[in-house]
Amino acid sequence: MANIASQRIKREFKEVIRSEEVARCSIKVELLDDNYSQLKGEIAGPPDTPYEGGKFLLEIKVPETYPFNPPKVKFLTKVWHPNISSVTGAICLDILKDQWAAAMTLRTVLLSLQALMASPEPDDPQDAVVARQYKGFPEIFISTAEHWTNIYAGGSRKKEEYSKKIERLMGIGCNMDQALVALSGCNWDLDKAIEQIFG
Amino acid sequence: MNRKPTTASSSNSLPTDNSKNNGDEKDKGDQMFECNICLDTAKDAVISMCGHLFCWPCLHQWLETRPNKKLCPVCKSGISKEKVIPLYGRGSTNQEDPRNKVPPRPSGQRAEAETGSGFGGFGFGDGSFQVSIGIGAFPFNLLVSAFNFTSHNPSDNQVENDRGPVISKIFLFLAFALVFWMIFGL
Ligand SMILES: [Zn+2]
Ligand SMILES: [Zn+2]
Numbered sequence: 001m002a003n004i005a006s007q008r009i010k011r012e013f014k015e016v017i018r019s020e021e022v023a024r025c026s027i028k029v030e031l032l033d034d035n036y037s038q039l040k041g042e043i044a045g046p047p048d049t050p051y052e053g054g055k056f057l058l059e060i061k062v063p064e065t066y067p068f069n070p071p072k073v074k075f076l077t078k079v080w081h082p083n084i085s086s087v088t089g090a091i092c093l094d095i096l097k098d099q100w101a102a103a104m105t106l107r108t109v110l111l112s113l114q115a116l117m118a119s120p121e122p123d124d125p126q127d128a129v130v131a132r133q134y135k136g137f138p139e140i141f142i143s144t145a146e147h148w149t150n151i152y153a154g155g156s157r158k159k160e161e162y163s164k165k166i167e168r169l170m171g172i173g174c175n176m177d178q179a180l181v182a183l184s185g186c187n188w189d190l191d192k193a194i195e196q197i198f199g
Numbered sequence: 200m201n202r203k204p205t206t207a208s209s210s211n212s213l214p215t216d217n218s219k220n221n222g223d224e225k226d227k228g229d230q231m232f233e234c235n236i237c238l239d240t241a242k243d244a245v246i247s248m249c250g251h252l253f254c255w256p257c258l259h260q261w262l263e264t265r266p267n268k269k270l271c272p273v274c275k276s277g278i279s280k281e282k283v284i285p286l287y288g289r290g291s292t293n294q295e296d297p298r299n300k301v302p303p304r305p306s307g308q309r310a311e312a313e314t315g316s317g318f319g320g321f322g323f324g325d326g327s328f329q330v331s332i333g334i335g336a337f338p339f340n341l342l343v344s345a346f347n348f349t350s351h352n353p354s355d356n357q358v359e360n361d362r363g364p365v366i367s368k369i370f371l372f373l374a375f376a377l378v379f380w381m382i383f384g385l
Contacts, residue, residue: 004237004257011238067236068264102261102272103235103251 005066009036012106019107027110029060037062041073043110045153046118050145051079054153058113059089060106070100073109078177080141080148080184082120082131087181091116092126129185137187144184151180165190169197235273236261243304244286249276255304258283280305 013029013036021027028042041058045051057076063069073096075089083092093116095104125131134141147162149155165188169179174197186192234241236257243255251273253261262269262280271278285307 008238065264068261098268101270101275102257102264104272 005062005064006036008067009039009062009106013039015105016107016110021107021111026114027107029106029110037064039106040076041106041110043114043117045149045155046114049118050142050157051081051117051149051153051155053155053157054149056117056153058110060109067102067104070096070104071106071109072096073113078148078152079117080130080145081117082122082125082127082134083116085127086130086148086184087127090126092124094124133184133187140187144188148180148184151176162188165193169193241286244288245283245304246286247271247276247278248282249274249278252286253283255283255285284308 013031016022016027016029019027026044030040030042032038032040039060039062041060043056043058045054045056055077056079059072059074059076061072063072074091075084078086078089080086084090091113093112095101095109095112120131120134122131122134130141133144143159143162146155146157147159150158162183165183166176166179168190169183170176172194174182178197179193182193182196183190186196232240232244232252234244234254234257235251236253239254241252241254244252245255245258246252247258249271251271253272258272258278259280261272262278269278270276283305285304287307
């Protein structure tokens with residue numbers, strides 16, 4: 001890895017550890033290797049959002065050309081959000097693409113992701129199904145995102161009705177992830193979800 | 200950074216935290232002069248019109264990465280090689296010729312004291328052309344100064360009248376030799 005990249009991550013790592021966000025347990029960064037090219041990030045779901053109470057893990061890969069090019073970041077924790085793929089965790093965020101600037105840091109990236117969670121941009125979606133629900137059925141979107149946060153990120157809000165429908169599908173041979181994706185994508189219409197999986 | 204030092208020492212049981220806090224305060228002073236790209240103390244420092252400090256090599260690489268969209272890495276205002284100002288600290292910078300470094304740092308612009316000359320900034324005639332041409336190759340600089348010399352010659356032909364032509368011929372010969380060297384020797 002190029003020297004400037006690892007040198008910078010080393011400095012940034014210290015910056016994040018000392019930051020007040022870490023003191024508030026709002027963000028966290030962990031090193032995964034000795035040459036500072038792989039990190040694990042963690043952000044707390046922002047308050048007053050469906051993600052509140054959840055912990056979201058992120059994969060951070062630092063390219064050799066960092067900081068001239070952005071780090072590659074994706075969600076490891078499954079999340080229901082218009083700008084994050086519900087399947088792969090890929091993120092659609094301008095600063096991770098063409099709006100990247102060399103003075104941005106791990107800390108600003110994590111804070112930007114938190115801000116993205118708090119205010120989705122459905123007109124520039126990563127997950128079209130989620131974006132459609134966000135625009136067309138905002139209440140279902142909120143309860144669905146809360147349910148995902150409960151299952152995958154440790155949040156406390158969930159819907160009993162949703163849990164039962166998931167169990168129904170699991171009873172006929174689906175695994176949990178599959179059932180959740182299908183039901184969420186069909187606005188929790190059980191028949192449609194069954195048709196989608198088996199039809 | 201996290202709390203006031205007084206409360207930090209009482210609430211934090213680790214003795215190392217105290218010394219670290221002192222280090223932080225010292226760091227804060229130094230951070231003023233840290234490059235916004237490598238986060239290290241700026242080397243061959245330049246400053247943008249928007250007031251942001253960089254190492255010239257760092258900024259150059261950033262501008263090379265996005266040649267079509269040259270924005271300040273901090274505030275995203277427009278930025279260009281021509282519009283950054285090199286910072287020369289006392290003593291340290293002049294010891295090494297910045298042209299020997301790749302990429303060369305843009306030269307300082309010496310504005311004329313009188314306000315009349317509208318051409319002061321560009322510096323074609325005063326030798327700073329050598330730096331701002333952006334190649335940094337030694338032979339090329341010599342070549343430029345050789346031509347400068349000859350062009351100056353006719354204007355002040357009192358003292359240099361006898362020696363001038365000889366030297367300029369030598370320089371011209373050198374220049375042509377270098378041109379040949381550059382064309383055929385590579
Ligand atoms: Zn630098
Ligand atoms: Zn700026």
